Amino acid sequence: MLARAIHRAGRRARHRFVSVACGALPGQAIEDELFAVVGDRGIAGAQRGTLFLDDIDQASRGLQGRLTQVIEDRALRGPRDVVPIDVRVIATAAEEAQRVPDAIAPGLFYRLAAVRLRMPPLRERREDVPLLFAHLVDLSAARLRRAVPPLTHAARDMLSQHDWPGNVRELAHFADRFVLGLDGGAEAGRGSDASRPLPERIAAFEREAILSAIAATGGEIGAAIERLGIPRKTFYYKVQRLGIDLRMLRGQG
Incomplete structure (x- = not known):
């Protein structure tokens, strides 16, 4: 709800809010959904809008690595094309995840954690x-x-x-x-x-x-x-x- 409120409050509200439950889909299924160069469900679907990654600490290490690369390059790489992306990324993680070594890959964590908000239980x-x-x-x-x-x-x-x-x-x-x-x-x-x-x-x-x-x-x-x-x-x-x-x-x- 907070992520949607942030999305609605800014200039990206004119574009899509795409939510992905990282802990709810099998590894290959979520990668196919997230990294497709075309489509309206993954990163490409959130172009100029907001990508919400729920429970990022439950994502596999491989998925975290690919996300790190996409955020670093600001691009999706397909079999033949490289597609630039302009996406705001908001992610959630359990508070305990920050105390568990490597629950979130350090490279990904510091790219996502420029602004941190704690939701009190x-x-x-x-x-x-x-x-x-x-x-x-x-x-x-x-x-x-x-x-x-x-x-x-x-x-x-x-x-x-x-x-x-x-x-x-x-x-x-x-x-x-x-x-x-x-x-x-x-x-x-x-x-x-x-x-x-x-x-x-x-x-x-x-x-x-x-x-x-x-x-x-x-x-x-x-x-x-x-x-x-x-x-x-x-x-x-x-x-x-x-x-x-x-x-x-x-x-x-």
């Missing part, structure tokens, strides 16, 4: 959580075509007590579950209590993970199974054991 700005949640609930209700439900005690406890390690993305998923009438997030927050029996904590974690995946994929069950990375048979076994009603969740997006 939600646990450091808890006063923002209620306002962000209200905004995300409005967006979720409009997308899911549902009325905004009244705030429950469970949801209020979750907002005030949870540390939100997944930050705004996790809060957005919780907003989806809240709109769907699934206060599973509050259950997960209590599930970390060491006084609860281990089987209960495991069940709460599994239920939360499944509900989060379904909400994140807009009720597309096949996509949720792929997101969870478990066999289809295992998914349906856990859904039955945990008492999750897929009829209510399926296709809500």
